[in-house]
Amino acid sequence: MATSAPAGAAVPQAKQSHAMVIGASSLGTIFEWYDFYLYGLLATVISAQFFSGVNETTGFIFALAAFAAGFAVRPFGALFFGRIGDLVGRKNTFLVTMGIMGLSTFIVGLLPNYASIGVAAPICLVVLRLLQGLALGGEYGGAATYVAEHAPEGKRGLFTSFIQTTATLGLFAALLVVIGVRTYLGEEAFLDWGWRVPFLISIILLGVSMWIRMQLAESPVFKEMKDAGKTSKAPLTEAFGKWPNLKIVIIALIGAVAGQAVVWYTGQFYALFFLEKTLKVDGATTNILIAIALACATPLFIFFGWLSDKIGRKPIIMAGCALAALTYFPLFGALTEAANPALARAQATAPVSVIAHGDDCSFQFDPVGKNKFDAQSCDVAKSYLAKASVSYTNVEAPAGTIASIKIGDTVIPGVDTKALTGDAKKAAITAFQDNTKAALTAVGYPAKADPEQINKPLVVLILFILATYVTMVYGPIAALLVELFPTRIRYTSMSLPYHIGNGWFGGFLPTTAFAMVAATGDIYYGLWYPVVVAIITLVAGILFLPETRNRALTD
Template structure:
């Protein structure tokens, strides 16, 4: 009975396509921005990459239609041995459901948040929090992806030698231990003026916490302008400004303290409609002026960006992705019996990536807005990776010597 001695290396080539897809997307965005200019790109040019993707969608559908069943599964179909009720068998029997849950919390949750944090959240953090201009951010991320992507194949190959479990769990553990210092170092390297201003001229928000909502907005429709507290925190969080919360008694209109300046926030109870919108805009201008006066830069100075250091940090972050994502396909395939393999592995993979990973930016923003710490959102992936490392260490079996014929 043949063992899956090269499954890790073979499937790791497939895993590279996720990061290569992001790399290709960044190249297209960089090219469009260069061709049409930043002003036109912001106005209408951003639609061009989406239009181009229609052609890629057609190609992907064609590729999918050419795929055939694996020889093992095809043999089971020919012999009539496939499951008649795969959903019931996969999730209705504790012996299988237990493996599904172990796969979810002992492998895929950590893999999902590392994938999103190290690539997408790092891009968001550079551009929105650290105010590095879009083209530079795209180029830095693209360079890091180009350098680190071959490691998918290396860790896939290595998982055939020493096992999948330990590589994935090591990647999760390293991410949990180093995300916080790495993002601090990224801030210092990408925008040293902002890093210094936050240390030397801290910002405080004085507000009644009962008037502050949790700014969790998965669909991006909420403006968070129903209370003075929400207006203050939403503005600062979107601007990437760290702040300290100071509790005020009920009925107090929120205010922001920046250096020696105190700026009252718009009170939605006394203004509404266009008048409120105009007042919020004026408030934003006042905050921006006060921040500039104490040294907060409007955007990162390209001459001050330590690009080699930024790239080195981004490469390390992507290497974590290659550790957890390179061997994951082989691990999931080997965890489940052939008759219910596709059904069983789909649930942990899509929940781990789509829910735990996909909600990371939104959840992280809500955490930042609530606490005022631009790094606080990192606790989401840190805790998720820690849970995966512990659950995987205790419950996740090693699979690299298992047969695919089961």
Template sequence: MTTESEAAPAKAEKGQNEILVIGASSLGTVFEWYDFYLYGLLASVLSHHFFSGVNETTGFILALMAFAAGFAVRPFGALVFGRVGDVVGRKNTFLVTMAIMGLSTFAVGFLPSYDTIGIAAPIILMLLRLLQGLAIGGEYGGAAVYIAEHAPPGKRGFYTSFIQTTAMIGLILASTFVVSLRLFMDADSFNEWGWRLPFIFSIVLLGIAMWIRLQLEESPVFQRMKAAGTTSKAPLKEAFGEWKNLKIVLIALFGAVAGQAVIGFAAHLYPLFYLERIARVDGATANFLVAAALTIIIPSFVFFGWLSDRIGRKPIMMTACVIAVFVYFPLYKALVVAANPAMAAAVERAPVTVVAHAGECSFQFDPIGRNSFDRTSCDIVKSYLAKNGVNYANVDAPAGTAASVRIGERVIAVPDPAGLDKEARAAAVASFGIEAKVALDAAGYPDKADPAQVNKGRVILILCTFGILATMVYGPLAALLVELFPARIRYTSLSLPYHIGNGWIGGFMPTIGFAMVAATGNIYQGLWYAVVIAAVTAVVGILFLPETYKRDIEA
């Protein structure tokens, strides 16, 4: 393999301004991430407007699924736009992706709710999310390749690290907009129509971002390949049909991107949902805390990108994966204590235990809204606890035994709905809810976090720790992926593992995590998803991932 120092003289020609290259690519990507994260930030509100035909727990999980749907199609967007980028060029490809993404986001701001057009509302919302996902599937690869192919030798990690900041800046921009609206509007107005404003405003950002990117020229590496006639005619076949290239794709996915994805989501979106749904912190405060932490850690992306130019990409990324395996459980427990000390104290002082036969307990998720979770005593108690975000343990009981719930020292019998008609069953469920609420109140379980008791400094410190781990694994990533693959199939090759990792493995983390919580009652259960994947990445990466920081990227 030729080193970049040997190839440097051949690449000394003058190109377009480096600041313009980095700024235009990064600012355009900020806008795309603003669009994408806006949906995640407003998942609870969108659940109310577009999934109101099902119960509250299912509605929130469906809203997360719609959010994840945008991630699910990202690998397909990577295949489509990656091929276009390798055949037609880098610049025009990510102009198209940005236009598709921006217009899809703008349309959400005018989409009628479920109450207005029924089932068509969530269907259209899902289609818009799919368009967004397809577009961003071609965005990241284009920006990463474009900047790296302009970077001078020894500075690819530093240059491309600015792209890595865009996800955080996009989230901060979206979060700031949402928090500002929540502060200056009453809650009813925001929930009724104010939530639409950030989506509608995105058309202004789209115009600015498109103008900025139109100032760019084509990548010099692609121009030279085009002039020499060495561009790939079939990049999909070459990238994934030849084992020597496919092997690198698999190593990149399981030895780098998978761990980066879960560590990244465990640093920004999962904590946001966790603070709101588990710690019961109000949405404005949760958005502020996450945005504050992300603002603090943004320079770390650039620092670790710069550091990777000096000591290599691999040691920094693998260190983050190993640390994540050991710190997530204790840090998320500390997060609950800091954000809602009353709830954390109640869980320790008066733990909740459901005693029921496992065969009578349904999975607390109903995607079509047909299950009211009132057919068995186990479903009644678990539905109530899941809806109210109460942590509980499970103890099996003999078949045929009606369920009961123990809250501290108090045991409450759960009504057996067998043989009751609809009205009697509803009355029994309501009566149980009242009794359980009295018991939870007596045990000190709060309905929501007391704003005066939220230790904002400690919460931000914990979130910054998550963020630092994310910057360690994400800061060097773009340079690593660019360096792993040949120039002629680079856009296609790096886009697919990146978007499988971030689209499927990372994008479904909030959905799967909260489904695991709903299924088990353990508010920390969803963390196993991130811990296991980070561990797999550490093992695969340490054993098989090559070091790349001295490679020649024109080879």
């Protein structure tokens, strides 16, 4: 690992200015994140365009799964490009990753949809997401390492915090483009073909990004090491085949990055999906509210990076995990009341329950994508409520009971799926759904959030608090990871825990959380995922994670 700084030790300085290093590295990384997160912002639209051959709930989860596919391969990109970065240099490696990312994003905007080419459409989409994930796996470690290796002692937290803003700024840029295109074209045209525009204009960003990155020189720390003939001949073996370094990789993952990842994705992406999909706030309003909160919170990345140079990386990251674990449930409850007060009132005054025998209820997610959930009465009831994003509790009934839905004091008799077939069964299910919808409407369950009733300042405040936790855990993490590992294997060593944490723990969070909600009927149940992971990181970090702020980067 990197050693404590000896007296007089300093990072070798390049001739290019610090502003040039930070600006060029950050701008290029912002454009990569813009490319990557466009998909997340448009998950609902992409679900309709590429997964229209399945039921709506399953289609949305599939769209999130395709979103997560890009995260699944990020560790493999980290291994592949991290090795290249430690062998041949930082600069050229992230030029290659940028080219792969930009071209993959551009092609998404050209893909025919499901209606045009059938199942080939989602397959092609997933392939492009995999390429994006591989590219991003090699990008972040290179940019963070490059900036840190230019930073003077005592300012690495501040310098690398600019790289930490790039993920949020990339998301913010994508939000602005989506909002602008959506507003200019109108909702109908945007949903039909306008969603392609933000992907297509990425080719311009690719050109600008490549030009900016080509102006940079190689990292001075890496160049000095290479000139001295001290570069690693086998970065993967040194990083993960030797226990002293592998132990630090594991501690970094469990004791820092896993918690950082779930806090990041809960505070930005899950909050966005929760507003739009669960609370039924229209997409344009959701994007605007998220954008305002992110704009307000983004300077805090710099603040917490700077503060980590003063008091350390570890206490800030641990505090962010602790606050998230303690407050997520009340904050998302408050978000429901602020964004869709009619839904909050209905849940409080007329709670919904499904009365059924547990063995008659299927898990409300179909990996094949063709299950209509109409074989058993319990499935009919739960699939309708899941589609309507209505929270419910389960009430156990004797075996053989035909499932029913209780809404406040009203009981909606279920469908005897065993006794009916064909058109009679279809008609009975339709009647049951109509009766349930009428009963929900009668007690105040809204079909969508009323824009006039949304407490927008309060929603922005809650989103700002969630984003503040993000800045606490994310602002110092790059400096921490860079300082944990020696120069000769730094790119490889830091990239893997970062991308396993953010790619797997974080990237799969929306999919996992919504599947948990679909399985239980509780719209808040998915929050247990980030809460539990944040607590694990808090405990592991306190016990095992070292403080790194006074370490030198030269070996």
